[in-house]
Amino acid sequence: MxxxxxxxxxxxxxxxxxxxxxxxxxxxxxxxxxxxxxxxxxxxxxxxxxxxxxxxxxxxxxxxxxxxxxxxxxxxxxxxxxxxxxxxxxxxxxxxxxxxxxxxxxxxxxxxxxxxxxxxxxxxxxxxxxxxxxxxxxxxxxxxxxxxxxxxxxxxxxxxxxxxxxxxxxxxxxxxxxxxxxxxxxxxxxxxxxxxxxxxxxLVMFLKRPGGQAQFSHWLTPEPSRTPRLAALLEWIPANLGGDLSLEALADRACMSPRTLSRVFISELGMGPGRYVERVRLEAARALLQDAQASIGTVSRLCGFGHPENLRRTFHKHLAISPQEYAERFGQLH
Structure with missing residues (x-):
């Protein structure tokens, strides 16, 4: 048998x-x-x-x-x-x-x-x-x-x-x-x-690939039809990642109260402004590291994380991998 x-x-x-x-x-x-x-x-x-x-x-x-x-x-x-x-x-x-x-x-x-x-x-x-x-x-x-x-x-x-x-x-x-x-x-x-x-x-593969789905995302370019009340703000955020993207700053930019802006974010995107900004900053950092365009310190600054340790914590939180490991394994020069 x-x-x-x-x-x-x-x-x-x-x-x-x-x-x-x-x-x-x-x-x-x-x-x-x-x-x-x-x-x-x-x-x-x-x-x-x-x-x-x-x-x-x-x-x-x-x-x-x-x-x-x-x-x-x-x-x-x-x-x-x-x-x-x-x-x-x-x-x-x-x-x-x-x-x-x-x-x-x-x-x-x-x-x-x-x-x-x-x-x-x-x-x-x-x-x-x-x-x-x-x-x-x-x-x-x-x-x-x-x-x-x-x-x-x-x-x-x-x-x-x-x-x-x-x-x-x-x-x-x-x-x-x-x-x-x-x-x-x-x-x-x-x-x-x-x-x-x-x-x-x-097969020249990892037995266990680090992180989650290493793939393209819609975070940087949301469809305006899905977010009619936030379209202008969401287009502005990726171009200003290194600046002040606090709830108060975003609300002022959108001409809404912080409470109203939070409610609109949850309604149209299913998450609050803080979480959305974190994800956009993460996607931007991933793109820079994949293209080997800048050092981890520079990526941290350009994407609004400030200190590299903040970038490291965010990568581990969402991808279960450090920025250095991500750059080594997914960067174009690897």
Missing amino acids: STQRRIACLIYPEVMSLDVTGPLQVFASANVERQRQGLAPAYELLVLGERAEPVATSAGLRICAEAAWGDIDPASLDTLLVPGGPGIEAQCANAELLRWLAGAEPQVRRLGSVCSGALILAAAGVLDGRPATTHWADVDALCAGYPQVLVQGDRLHTYDPQRRDGDDHVFTSAGVTAGIDLTLALVEADLGRALALAVARR
Whole structure:
């Protein structure tokens, strides 16, 4: 009797090819590392579609579904992954698929999503009451469409085998390559840190990437239509990060009382002025460090943090990494 864990990944028209091949390659590489050690492969990989046929991805490449998900007994699967891509809208309306996923959830050991695939799991109802993340561009849609989901948009993934800060049964991951981070965590839980580290080294990746979603943000350029009463002020703030951006100064600039300004910020942005300014300053600092445009001291001053220690505390608070580490790992000159 085979002791291999059966890993299945769904595909559908317009799926993101990397959301499928990235995680599956991690599992395949784990098999290779075990074979190097004289051990049997740990994983059997399976690609499932609505029918057993080639499926066109969003890149135009075709991936062959080996079997139809409707013909598979979910109890035969160890782990089931749902990738994202432009085709998610049709799948979120695919009642048969959603019923199958809801029925599969209690039968599989692990059910996870990659990137915007979280929206499919949410539509199936399996994320209700659970922490979840997704690609940064889809976080608002996940929040708005599925209020029962505990959305945590800054995380790379929500898998936690210890269940201290996530879930070991149903989990999600952020944009594209975060699916690889997630899969490395699954391999580590299954086969140990040493083997997962060997896979990460083989793929030239971090075993655990520092920080959260290192990605572009809307903080510096909010859509005016979303913030009609604050549009002028929000356009002014990024150009004046090194100045006085206290509540009183912002209220004076906006010709509102501090109390009114705070109320408008919470209404239009879901947060107070102080938190918003901190996030904009952080995004500006990240951009400068990524482009290797200035020293940490200069970045601290230009972005309004004053002393580098204030910048360090803010980076650790939001990204769980120091400015120096961020510059070394994400800077263009690294």
